[in-house]
Amino acid sequence: MAITQNNRPAPTLIFIFGGSGDLNYRKLTPALFNLYLDDWMPERFSIMGLARTEISAEKYKAHLLEGVKNFSRRKEVKKEDWKKFSDSISYIQMDAGEEAAYEKIAASVKKHEKEWGGHPNVIFYLAVAPQLVPIITKHLGKLNICADTKCSRIVIEKPFGHDFKSAHDLNALLTQTFDEKQIYRIDHYLGKETVQNILALRFANALFEPIWNRSYIDHVQITAAETVGVEGRGGYYETAGALRDMVQNHILQLLCMIAMEAPVSFNDDEIRNKKVDVLNAIRPIPVEEIQDFAVRGQYGPGWIKGEKVPGYRQEKNVDPNSPVETFAAVKFYIDNWRWQGVPFYVRTGKCLNEKSTIITLQFRPAPHYAFPSEAAESWRPNRLTISIQPEMDIRIRFQAKRPGQGMILSPVDMIFNYEEAYHDHSPEAYETLLLDVMEGDATLFMRADQVEAAWKVIEPILHVWGTRTPVDFPNYSPGSWGPEDAEALIARDGHNWITLPAPHQE
Numbered sequence: 001m002a003i004t005q006n007n008r009p010a011p012t013l014i015f016i017f018g019g020s021g022d023l024n025y026r027k028l029t030p031a032l033f034n035l036y037l038d039d040w041m042p043e044r045f046s047i048m049g050l051a052r053t054e055i056s057a058e059k060y061k062a063h064l065l066e067g068v069k070n071f072s073r074r075k076e077v078k079k080e081d082w083k084k085f086s087d088s089i090s091y092i093q094m095d096a097g098e099e100a101a102y103e104k105i106a107a108s109v110k111k112h113e114k115e116w117g118g119h120p121n122v123i124f125y126l127a128v129a130p131q132l133v134p135i136i137t138k139h140l141g142k143l144n145i146c147a148d149t150k151c152s153r154i155v156i157e158k159p160f161g162h163d164f165k166s167a168h169d170l171n172a173l174l175t176q177t178f179d180e181k182q183i184y185r186i187d188h189y190l191g192k193e194t195v196q197n198i199l200a201l202r203f204a205n206a207l208f209e210p211i212w213n214r215s216y217i218d219h220v221q222i223t224a225a226e227t228v229g230v231e232g233r234g235g236y237y238e239t240a241g242a243l244r245d246m247v248q249n250h251i252l253q254l255l256c257m258i259a260m261e262a263p264v265s266f267n268d269d270e271i272r273n274k275k276v277d278v279l280n281a282i283r284p285i286p287v288e289e290i291q292d293f294a295v296r297g298q299y300g301p302g303w304i305k306g307e308k309v310p311g312y313r314q315e316k317n318v319d320p321n322s323p324v325e326t327f328a329a330v331k332f333y334i335d336n337w338r339w340q341g342v343p344f345y346v347r348t349g350k351c352l353n354e355k356s357t358i359i360t361l362q363f364r365p366a367p368h369y370a371f372p373s374e375a376a377e378s379w380r381p382n383r384l385t386i387s388i389q390p391e392m393d394i395r396i397r398f399q400a401k402r403p404g405q406g407m408i409l410s411p412v413d414m415i416f417n418y419e420e421a422y423h424d425h426s427p428e429a430y431e432t433l434l435l436d437v438m439e440g441d442a443t444l445f446m447r448a449d450q451v452e453a454a455w456k457v458i459e460p461i462l463h464v465w466g467t468r469t470p471v472d473f474p475n476y477s478p479g480s481w482g483p484e485d486a487e488a489l490i491a492r493d494g495h496n497w498i499t500l501p502a503p504h505q506e
């Protein structure tokens with residue numbers, strides 16, 4: 001996490017494998033361009049897109065510019081800014097499977113060393129299909145530059161493995177070439193401003209920490225809902241499903257941010273140690289009890305906000321009888337001193353009613369209400385809700401007396417809203433994460449043991465869902481909040497899923 005702007009990163013070379021792909025087009029180049037406009041890029045940098053496609057450097061840059069125009073948070077691109085920035089972009093046509101092609105990388109590093117008069121940071125960004133990661137890593141390993149543990153880094157996108165074993169094997173393979181300190185495993189949720197702010201909320205204030213435990217908190221909920229379907233990624237999604245795609249990584253990381261103990265320092269390993277402690281403390285769900293703790297769903301055809309959408313099984317590259325879940329809800333317990341007995345309910349899904357990622361901590365009821373029984377229709381416990389996106393706010397719900405005669409109580413929200421409080425634009429997650437890689441700060445990246453511990457958490461569910469074919473799919477309509485079983489999962493404990501009030505109700 002970059003703290004101040006006084007020190008720009010050292011001169012840096014960025015090699016993007018999958019340079020002509022979607023991730024670079026939508027996320028990486030727009031993020032790097034924004035870092036450049038905000039003066040965070042190194043004084044000297046060079047970005048090389050690597051891919052098999054035959055394309056001239058000019059056409060390649062024109063393609064990237066189109067991505068910037070369509071996907072950057074800045075809506076306007078000044079010609080002269082893009083010109084200056086893109087002078088540092090080049091394209092290397094190569095087949096990642098061909099060992100000899102890697103000489104082009106070695107030559108490019110040498111050339112820059114000569115021009116810049118020193119050894120730069122060298123970042124290899126693997127924005128490629130997972131099956132290419134082993135072969136690229138193996139070939140990179142033969143280049144001397146990778147042995148430089150201080151300056152050379154490799155960035156790996158998700159999915160990181162398919163289950164515990166494959167993640168473990170991938171870690172073993174990566175560490176044959178790179179030291180753990182050189183490996184940056186991305187979970188883009190950790191780069192979101194609102195997610196980083198959880199650390200500030202919890203550990204920069206004296207107010208919350210004393211009540212942040214089983215004595216005061218009744219339960220925690222995490223919802224990551226999307227209105228989109230699989231957006232043409234049916235082929236990938238068929239190998240993943242909601243549990244792998246969202247729970248194993250993003251949602252468990254959010255859970256860790258909420259549940260971790262206070263770090264002693266902002267050292268990357270210190271923070272990651274605290275998160276691993278949480279993952280290791282999550283109670284393994286016995287295989288024979290999975291149905292009481294986890295619910296899966298798949299959307300059928302229907303409508304979202306007046307628009308007709310195909311069912312998951314009708315999406316391109318999806319098996320017409322696919323058993324893959326597009327919705328998952330799970331109840332976790334964390335067996336440690338702080339959280340014993342406090343359920344953590346998480347849910348995520350595609351084609352749901354709204355796009356919304358929120359975390360809610362529901363507090364226990366007040367121990368005694370001295371008010372007359374007619375003072376409130378029902379007593380609402382206090383709640384702290386952290387809206388990660390698209391709303392960016394933190395709200396605390398408490399009871400207040402309605403103005404007027406008599407003692408009539410109703411719940412109200414006290415809201416901290418990012419846009420109102422700060423007028424600066426929030427950087428995109430990829431901006432933060434790319435800057436951190438350039439600065440060599442791994443705090444917001446997943447360490448090997450973290451990824452493996454997260455796979456272990458969901459392994460029993462994967463096992464049961466993988467061996468028992470769902471008989472009721474599709475079991476929810478687009479535009480709903482998922483299958484009924486998900487409501488039952490939480491209702492059995494006397495709770496209901498919390499959503500943000502629509503703006504007009506506030």
Ligand code: BG6
Pocket residue numbers: 158226245246357
């Ligand atoms: C990705 C998943 O990791 O996160 C996608 O593969 C999902 O399926 C996306 O749509 C959600 O990210 P965000 O930032 O839009 O919440």
